[in-house]
Amino acid sequence: MRMTSSTIRTRWSPKPDTATPQHRRAARAAAAVAAGALALSLSACGSSDEGSGGSTGDTDDTSNNVTLPKLEGTSLEVAAVWSGTEQANFKKVLQEFEKRTGAKVTFVPAQDPIINFIGSKVAGGQPPDIAMLPQPGAIKQAVDKGWAKELGSEAVKELGENYSQGWQDIGKVSGKPYGVYYKAANKSLIWYNNQVFENAGASEPETWPDLLSTAQTVFDSGVTPFSIGGAEGWTLTDWFENVYLSQAGPEKYDQLAKHEIKWTDPSVKDALTTLAQVWGKPDWIAGGANGALQTDFPASVTQVFTGGDQPKAAMVAAGDFAQVNIPSSMKIGTDAKVFPFPAVGDNGPVVSGGDAAVILQDSKGSQALATWLASPDAASIQAKLGGYLSPNKNVPNSDYPNAVQQKIAKALIDAGDDFRFDMSDQAPQAFGGTPGKGEWKILQDFLKNPKDIAGTQAKLEAEAAAAYGN
Numbered sequence: 001m002r003m004t005s006s007t008i009r010t011r012w013s014p015k016p017d018t019a020t021p022q023h024r025r026a027a028r029a030a031a032a033v034a035a036g037a038l039a040l041s042l043s044a045c046g047s048s049d050e051g052s053g054g055s056t057g058d059t060d061d062t063s064n065n066v067t068l069p070k071l072e073g074t075s076l077e078v079a080a081v082w083s084g085t086e087q088a089n090f091k092k093v094l095q096e097f098e099k100r101t102g103a104k105v106t107f108v109p110a111q112d113p114i115i116n117f118i119g120s121k122v123a124g125g126q127p128p129d130i131a132m133l134p135q136p137g138a139i140k141q142a143v144d145k146g147w148a149k150e151l152g153s154e155a156v157k158e159l160g161e162n163y164s165q166g167w168q169d170i171g172k173v174s175g176k177p178y179g180v181y182y183k184a185a186n187k188s189l190i191w192y193n194n195q196v197f198e199n200a201g202a203s204e205p206e207t208w209p210d211l212l213s214t215a216q217t218v219f220d221s222g223v224t225p226f227s228i229g230g231a232e233g234w235t236l237t238d239w240f241e242n243v244y245l246s247q248a249g250p251e252k253y254d255q256l257a258k259h260e261i262k263w264t265d266p267s268v269k270d271a272l273t274t275l276a277q278v279w280g281k282p283d284w285i286a287g288g289a290n291g292a293l294q295t296d297f298p299a300s301v302t303q304v305f306t307g308g309d310q311p312k313a314a315m316v317a318a319g320d321f322a323q324v325n326i327p328s329s330m331k332i333g334t335d336a337k338v339f340p341f342p343a344v345g346d347n348g349p350v351v352s353g354g355d356a357a358v359i360l361q362d363s364k365g366s367q368a369l370a371t372w373l374a375s376p377d378a379a380s381i382q383a384k385l386g387g388y389l390s391p392n393k394n395v396p397n398s399d400y401p402n403a404v405q406q407k408i409a410k411a412l413i414d415a416g417d418d419f420r421f422d423m424s425d426q427a428p429q430a431f432g433g434t435p436g437k438g439e440w441k442i443l444q445d446f447l448k449n450p451k452d453i454a455g456t457q458a459k460l461e462a463e464a465a466a467a468y469g470n
Helices: 021-046 084-101 114-123 136-144 153-162 165-169 194-200 208-220 233-248 250-257 266-279 288-292 297-302 320-325 364-373 376-385 403-414 438-448 453-468
Strands: 006-009 075-080 104-109 130-133 179-186 189-193 315-317 336-340 348-359
Touching: 075 084, 075 114, 075 364, 084 104, 084 320, 084 364, 084 376, 114 130, 114 136, 130 136, 130 179, 130 364, 136 348, 153 179, 153 364, 179 320, 179 364, 179 403, 189 194, 189 320, 194 208, 194 336, 208 266, 233 250, 233 266, 233 315, 233 348, 233 438, 250 266, 266 438, 266 453, 288 438, 297 320, 320 403, 348 364, 364 376, 438 453
Parallel strands: 006 348, 075 104, 075 130
Antiparallel strands: 130 348, 179 348, 189 315, 189 336
16 A cells, blocks of 8 residues: 555644644644555554454553542433444443542433533533533533533643643633543544455555546445445535545635635535545445435444445445444454545545543532543543544553554554544534534435535535524
8 A cells, every 4th residue: 555645634723823834834744744654554454463343352451540539429420422332332431430439420322413412401400510522613612601611620630641732722612621532533444345355356445536446346246335324414524524635635625614715616516526426326335325324324334344245335434433333253454454535636635533521510520530531541441442542642552452443543643733623523513513404414415416516515505604604
């Protein structure tokens, strides 16, 4: 696999425009080096010593690097939209907190958009103590409404010791610390069934034309090329954003993320036209467009890695966290392999996202839990279980259960402050983060009718203008 320069796309600090052009160029260059290292590292995916995605890990051997108070008799609630294995693994992190402090912690399953879920809980007088918020805009909204409480000195101390300044800054609102970014993600990966590729004589693509050629080769072998979890609109925004970042470049990407250019811009037309080269071929998508729109994210991953050498699809565009949905019978690096999202333009994209712990009920217990989640001890527990990536720089790289994930994690940490965040997560939630509305719904409609590029652009611009207020 050749090494390609890339840009890590992430939500940036509250004042991204204060950087000089020279600083921004330097940041992009450093990010390109880190992301290029990621692309190179993935060439090791064939290593025979890599573990399965559903690793149970040894979480009993945990370090003690953080001081926590005794909290016997304290009950806490943590709300997040996580489900399945991801939720089960996070509960093990909470169980260790219980063991160390004597507190009782209950996980509260939330629905998207979580900010609306929290609003209903606040209105009912029963907000959770902590919520895991996936968008900086949601953190700001929680602060503006008076729901979020500032992090205390112990949590801030952990952040300062364990996080780069950039990850600390994106958890701030008006310069004050509110969010602990417990979980990160690399969203610019395509996972594939290696047996299908071998049977078809297909190879890992490096560019978008290569991807189209690989898809045709797989299709000709009798297997549908792509699985798409279109029931969840964020998976479609990830497709768009990877294409747009690589094709239009980081400066255009930043402008569109802030709605400084319109969604009717020619660069958006180009990206949608490129997407239609895949989405416009229903035979290339498991179940066609209608089937994809009834497939949730976990199922979109699972159906690539079940069914022997005749699965429902050969590939799925999904972040590093997809590992938790790969059956344990499929060995990562041998049966389940991964390559970077192919370059559409000069550079291949690398996309980052994340979830931050935000305190909604201020107490000794909730501050202690936020401090715990900012510690390497907490992150190490979930790192060992697989399907998880932490921006905490003091999590031992060896804690990740396989060589693929170790190298993905190292690339994230090596990037330091030089990253960008998911575009839809930067948008107002009404546009970029609400099921059945805004960008999610419009891209779902586009998946059904990828010929309507101009109409899709017009709808995106109308919704964005309303949400951004400009």
